Amino acid sequence: MHDLLTDPWFYAAAIPAVMLVGLAKGGLGGAMALMGVPLMSLVMSPVQAAAILLPILVLMDAVSLWTWRGERDTVTLKLMMPGAMAGLALGWLTAAMVSASMVRLIVGIVAIAFFARWIWQKIASGERAAPHNVVKAAVWSLITGFTSFVAHAGGPPYQVYALPLKQPPALYVGTSVIFFAVLNTVKLVPYFMLGQFDPATLAASAVLAPVAPVAILAGAWIVRRMRPALFYPFMYILALVVGLKLTWDGIFQLWG
Template identity: 55%
Template sequence: MQAVAGLTLFSDVTSLTAALVAVFLVGLSKGGLGGAFALMGVPILSLAMSPVQAAALLLPVLLMMDAVSLWAWRGWFDRATLWHTLPGALLGIALGGLTAAYTPEAMVRLLVGIVALGFVARMVLDRRGGPVAPRGQSATRGTFWGGVAGFTSFVAHAGGPPFQVYALPLGFDPRIYTGTTVIFFSAVNVVKLVPYAALGQFNTATLTSALVLLPLAVGSTLLGARIVKHLRAEVFYPLMYGMIGLVGIKLVWDGLTALLG
């Protein structure tokens, strides 16, 4: 343990255990199993290191997971969704990089949480009257929600709900939806590298720590993908909406706790 502590951010067994649990949950999410698990990464790591270190450690781990997810979901994606959302996401990331020092993360998390809960509530009410027809593509909506996802992903690591607000009502086959989501956030995470590096978030210890976590990152991501590929649409979509609800509750709680604490 002393040898590991000298080269990584893991100073003791507690910090290493927290990292392993966080990476396992995030990996399940990156494989396609909802977004609630992904939000647990930074909070769990923050039990053993500073939130800034936790966020910096997770980004290279996320990139590893993205590479595995891209392979696991190769061939499954919707080109129109990416075309409509990625340009906005790039603008959102740029805006986040320029305003990160002035943007209250707690307020962003609170607002995203409210949006997520409102979205789930609306879908529940709509489905009370029976099945809801899939919504069509829209360049305007796609650019807007893609931009919100890029901005909130950079500022508060909470880009999932805004993207899902646009993508879930399109009603894709679960595999198409998951593969499209994987490509979107893989692109977002790659672009985030530039401003994160400019802000001095990476060092040798951070990158070495990420390398130690590589085997678990790969294994948990493949496990998440394997589970999702065996889910029927009538199981997948209620699961996803349930996950968004949990994400919304978590974000609202985090935002209110930080603002009122």
């Protein structure tokens, strides 16, 4: 790790990665956050990248909770939290069997299908908001917890359920902030038990941590000034772009 911290390529990849994740935590969408681990994986293993990012994610969550305080939909949280916890447990149990490349491919396909579904709904039924659904919430929250544990990639599965609710942007962001803050805090325990947090990894996290608050506050500033008519298309397009990137990376790494 000492060589990593003195390698300029580490900072060239890791600083933009933390900036993108921070902008997402500030409200610009979980899809943007998906770029964190893949970008850092250009200069290190995906497992190491995920371990370095997790303490930074927890720090970001603290800033985001303060930034979006008072904005939450308790129904979404009650419906999705149990399944997400089960997904985290599943990710922990299968950590040795599931590669980051497999998760990238799965999440990428989900994100692309999500974008295609949005386009179809706009053509077929306009912009009607979807109601809450217990079964859909359970399924997508389980997938969210699993992909969040393995690669910090829970954004698109969460969005598949939450975005069609058509909540006001601040309510949507505030709810997602609480949801992922709980997930990331819980993940600290199994990551520690799996031996992911050695002193060198934590040192790398500490070096990158100052970038986080600046990026979060910038993201929040943008979202608070973005009209819903722009916010939701922007989020869906981000999901498509990241989905294509993750699908390509997953296919190339598995079969390239």
